[in-house]
Amino acid sequence: MRRRTPAPPAPLPQRAGVDPVRVRLPAEGLWDTVRDYLVARLTGAGPGVIDAMLAAGLIVGADGRPVRPDAAYAPGAYVWFHRELPAEVPVPFPLPVVYRDEHLVVVDKPHFLATTPRGSHVTETALARLRRDLGVPTLSAAHRLDRLTAGLVLFTVRPAERGAYQTLFRDRLVRKEYEAVAPYDPGLTLPRTVRSRIVKERGSLTAREVGGAPNAVTRIELLETRAGAGLARYRLLPATGQTHQLRVHLSALGLPILGDPLYPEVAPPTSPDDFQRPLQLLARELEFTDPVTGTPHRFRSGRTLDAWSSPDAWATGTAAG
Numbered sequence: 001m002r003r004r005t006p007a008p009p010a011p012l013p014q015r016a017g018v019d020p021v022r023v024r025l026p027a028e029g030l031w032d033t034v035r036d037y038l039v040a041r042l043t044g045a046g047p048g049v050i051d052a053m054l055a056a057g058l059i060v061g062a063d064g065r066p067v068r069p070d071a072a073y074a075p076g077a078y079v080w081f082h083r084e085l086p087a088e089v090p091v092p093f094p095l096p097v098v099y100r101d102e103h104l105v106v107v108d109k110p111h112f113l114a115t116t117p118r119g120s121h122v123t124e125t126a127l128a129r130l131r132r133d134l135g136v137p138t139l140s141a142a143h144r145l146d147r148l149t150a151g152l153v154l155f156t157v158r159p160a161e162r163g164a165y166q167t168l169f170r171d172r173l174v175r176k177e178y179e180a181v182a183p184y185d186p187g188l189t190l191p192r193t194v195r196s197r198i199v200k201e202r203g204s205l206t207a208r209e210v211g212g213a214p215n216a217v218t219r220i221e222l223l224e225t226r227a228g229a230g231l232a233r234y235r236l237l238p239a240t241g242q243t244h245q246l247r248v249h250l251s252a253l254g255l256p257i258l259g260d261p262l263y264p265e266v267a268p269p270t271s272p273d274d275f276q277r278p279l280q281l282l283a284r285e286l287e288f289t290d291p292v293t294g295t296p297h298r299f300r301s302g303r304t305l306d307a308w309s310s311p312d313a314w315a316t317g318t319a320a321g
Contacts, residue, residue: 017128151283
């Protein structure tokens, strides 16, 4: 199999901590010009947008020079441009740095802040915010944490080392511990290990359990209860990392996590500036041996879950999130 030549470095700087968009022109195609291909591919840009960007010199080639509106199609070439940044509601919670060295940055992400740019969340993401605040444009995420989940996220400083840290997560060499607040069922025997097969189809908001060989494994432990409130605090130890795995497993046990807008049923969408009653799920600990330095690391979130630490504020919707 022929290995694709690595893409050249971006000729455009980041904007607000966000990388420029890179587009590779396919090796095979029937387009006469670069413009024809971009119009055909970027259908979401809207009528006339590509032509306007070309005319303004906002789409550039590998040499940083603007692509001419009539530039001939060049199979395998790359072009770059900056997307139109959407207006976003600021996530009004701090993003504390737990640890930082020349290789890593570990942060304690708040609820509602996406890890990396995706969809309508671009500048209001942990990655963009850290690149701006720390002045480290090479920062990249080694893994992801759901936007609604709070807790520890690891970022890499050097692009050449990113793969080594990503491999830790891929090969399940990182011990991850979560906490959740959910209903208490005295009839449920804990601890227990839940094994199931979870799938999430493109375009679906939720994941679901199906028959077949398990691909999702979670150990669930009971930490403490508030029987009068019918609630409990749980420790969750995932051995795998399927999308929404912890939320699916707890919901399937009849213990949906407080504040979950998707499980067991999809709730009506809320306003983008509604930061009340966040999902009561926290990535509490990350533990691993550094693949670059050999140093053993164990990081712990300093956050608490509002439904447990401030139940009255949670009940009235005035918790800080």
